Amino acid sequence: xxxxxxxxxxxxxxxxxxxxxxxxxxxxxxxxxxxxxxxxxxxxxxxxxxxxxxxxxxxxxxxxxxxxxxxxxxxxxxxxxxxxxxxxxxxxxxxxxxxxxxxxxxxxxxxxxxxxxxxxxxxxxxxxxxxxxxxxxxxxxxxxxxxxxxxxxxxxxxxxxxxxxxxxxxxxxxxxxxxxxxxxxxxxxxxxxxxxxxxxxxxxxxxxxxxxx
Numbered sequence: 001x002x003x004x005x006x007x008x009x010x011x012x013x014x015x016x017x018x019x020x021x022x023x024x025x026x027x028x029x030x031x032x033x034x035x036x037x038x039x040x041x042x043x044x045x046x047x048x049x050x051x052x053x054x055x056x057x058x059x060x061x062x063x064x065x066x067x068x069x070x071x072x073x074x075x076x077x078x079x080x081x082x083x084x085x086x087x088x089x090x091x092x093x094x095x096x097x098x099x100x101x102x103x104x105x106x107x108x109x110x111x112x113x114x115x116x117x118x119x120x121x122x123x124x125x126x127x128x129x130x131x132x133x134x135x136x137x138x139x140x141x142x143x144x145x146x147x148x149x150x151x152x153x154x155x156x157x158x159x160x161x162x163x164x165x166x167x168x169x170x171x172x173x174x175x176x177x178x179x180x181x182x183x184x185x186x187x188x189x190x191x192x193x194x195x196x197x198x199x200x201x202x203x204x205x206x207x208x209x210x211x212x213x
Contacts, residue, residue, distance in 0.1 A: 003170040004183055010166035011187060013080070017152040017162060020084045022145045025091025030130070032092055033099040047096070054093035060154050062086050067158045083155035091148060098140050102133035146192045153188075163187050 035047035054062070067082040077085065156165035167184040171177040 003174055003180065006170055007163060007166040007180060007183055008187065010161055010163040011191070013155075013160060013162040014149070014152050014188075014191065016080075017083055017087060017155055017160070018145065018149045021087035021091045021148055021152075024084075024088030025095040025144075025148075026141065028088070028092035029095030029097075029099055033096040033103065036096070036100050037103065051093045051097055054090055055097075059086070059090055059151060060157065062090065063154055063158060079155065079158045079160045082158060083152070083160050087148065087151065087155075091144075094144055095141060098137050098144065099133060101140075102137040103129070142195060142198070146195050149192055149195065150188060 032047060032050065035043045038044060063083065063086045066077065066086045067079065070077065152162055153164040155162055156168060159165065163184050164181075167177075167180045170180045174180075
């Protein structure tokens, strides 16, 4: 029983990694996706290169590059910061692509409505387009965040004391890896359920407030 309590003590760190990376992605992705909407081909190219490079390399490799590789150029990050930075940057790229898909579904008439109200491109995006985009992509973002919750387990490889790391510790100390890692799996499942419920709630509220026509 004590071992299970120790494993459960990793919940706080797992949530810290997940929430931090998700917030970085939701905000950063909204900024980065604007490059894809630019008429400047250079900016479009920068966006495309960023997304393909970040998403084309395994998350674990990026984690090792940030934690181990950056030390060679004088940048030393602790394990928690390394994990948040890595997951956050990957989240930016993934969320930006989700937003881009949402933008492509918005009808041209929505832009025209914003311009008819005297809004420039930035304000039309902020006040008219993006609320509708976020409404349409909120379930997809929620699904991604649930995946991010599971990806946070990668941080165990560099010594971050989250759920998987704690389960590994207890297995080394006490054996019975089946019980300990099964319990870790149950914890991840229980943590993902509130995210799914929150996703439905947010989507319902946005659907009532913003109608796509």
